[in-house]
Amino acid sequence: MPTAEKVDLYKDNKKEYAATTKPVLIETGPAVYLSISGKGAPGGSAFTDAVGALYGVAFTIKMTRKFAGKRDYAVCKLEGLWPKLNDGTASVNKDDWEWQLMIRTPKFVTSADLKKAVETLLKRGKGADCQRVELLSLDEGLCVQALHVGPYDEESKTVATMQSLAEKHGLRSSGPHHEIYLSDPRRVAASKLKTILRQPVKKASR
């Protein structure tokens, strides 16, 4: 058995996963994610199936590597990119919402690992949505980040405070709205849900 310590990406990148309700500017580093894109209302069947596929792939990769004696790591929490949510073009109808669901993954996980996991899941008859899972590299750089406590529907207040901070520093949005789901919405009361909201930013040109 390998004696290398188990990798915990959230612990290794503490600043990126700690937030208070007061928005702050943080510098994020490059990160790799398992990701699946889709469209539909959060909590709806397309969304739920995608979450299931993403976790199925994530755990299958992890366990396959573990069985082979490779370095172990914790499967990270669900995150999501919502491209239209902060540029004012999001549809009123949630069924039209597009999202990219992600789970942060160590850089030593390869596309060969992904391919193998999908094949294994297909053999079990659980692969249909899994085939859509991809490896994604993101480098968001400078971001505004804040903790939102409460229902997802009430994020606009938190987003507004983040926008003021950005404007104060002469920054504007440079990438999709990014959410990190710290709480499980199936089990936590809506008013107590904790979600980190992250908005990549860059200098606004005059």
Place this chain on the structure above:
Amino acid sequence: MRTLTLNDYKRRLLRVLVHIQQHLDEPLPLERLAEVACFSPYHFHRVFKGMVGESVKEYVRRLRLERAASRLKLGSASVVDIALEAGYDSHEAFTRSFRNAFGRSPSRFRLVRRRVPPPAPSGVHYDESITMRFRTLNRGGSMKVEIKQLKPMRAAFMRHVGPYDEVGETWDRFLTLMGKDGYLGGNPMMFGICHDDPEVTPRVKIRYDACLSVDEDFAPTGDIGVQTVAGGRYAMTTHAGPYNQLGKTYAEFLGQWMPRNGHELRNAPCFEIYVNDPYSTPPEELLTDIYAPLQD
């Protein structure tokens, strides 16, 4: 379907207390006590402890010590003889236990006038008629419990024999083997079946099955077996927090909520469903759904 009332529970428990009183010198195996109480042996001990406030072992030990106190006061038998009657191998062991319970060594106790018996949550003492106060039943009223009808569940499992706090190692091995073969896709349920009560069975002998729900096409292989958890009526309560606190929730659920709410437990083990992943969830946010099988 006959519902059990609190009085039914009390009556059955009183039978056990009387039996213990009458057979205080004999070994009192739990299966026999469960039989006397007409309770499922799986659940008897938790019900006993929940209603009486002490484990069977603690209750019996206390009663034997109280009888010993009575002998010290009312007769002239030697401390050694009294110690042997109370079930202790040695004078020293008896003296230690006695002092813990009564605050004085047996010989000093003999000389002192005022005696305070050791505390009893149920109010039942050796030399009094048995009137249970059931003070401990005041808790358990605020538990959130749902009654559910479950379908039978087919599960792959790995048997763990040993301390409950070491089941993580079995889970690690089990999930690695199942995961690499693609059985962690499709959101399978992960649950544990405790065949033995950690309060009753010696730590190293506890049997626990780490289970993962599977389809008909999964075949047992190596250390991994297959079993079907019976369907039927279940009471379910959610334990929030670290796994090492589960015992308290089980005790309240089976020992206090059950008697108060008119349900009779089926003779089958409980199981616990792990709602979130302990490898990535802080202990205080862990959620475990405990299912107790009920008579239909």
